[in-house]
Amino acid sequence: DTAVSQTPKYLVTQMGNDKSIKCEQNLGHDTMYWYKQDSKKFLKIMFSYNNKELIINETVPNRFSPKSPDKAHLNLHINSLELGDSAVYFCASSQDKGISGANVLTFGAGSRLTVL
């Protein structure tokens, strides 16, 4: 069973389109994240949700909107796609218990978005 699953794995689309990436975790974790990895492999956090509540919202264009219908799902919707949005988007989850900040993240396999 895949612990953190993302769909689609590959997404090729035209500039200006709107697209969504879905993420589901079956680990029973209560915190989920979206990270963006650019072409230089640099990883940057975008959003974090804890029990459906947004707790981290980094400096991300308003065109990016996360939605968490329940604590096992965190979707990412992107409006008006731009060339610079091309990247690999990783979903991750963690269980917040014990020492705050010490929890380990479990990552999905990534969704490679290519904007033409």
Added chain:
Amino acid sequence: AQSVAQPEDQVNVAEGNPLTVKCTYSVSGNPYLFWYVQYPNRGLQFLLKYITGDNLVKGSYGFEAEFNKSQTSFHLKKPSALVSDSALYFCAVRTKGGGNKLTFGTGTQLKVEL
């Protein structure tokens, strides 16, 4: 603000030789330090972490890391490298009370050759 530096973009080592991947950090307060590994076309996998206690931390696949507070470093080591260790390695830091924000370094590509 918290940050992590991985000064080497790439590290090359011969199989069987020891390997070191460097990481230094900057935080206000006590750090929680992590190493993750990324194989091609895969997500990141957790290797090991330092929270408190013994400065030498042992993790998966024979890797270990040493926390050095005076040098603000958390270098990843392995006594004998394998070709299968070739991957992209990320150091990351959080602080207690810093919530869920995990800040990653820029990554170091490890290449182990026969």
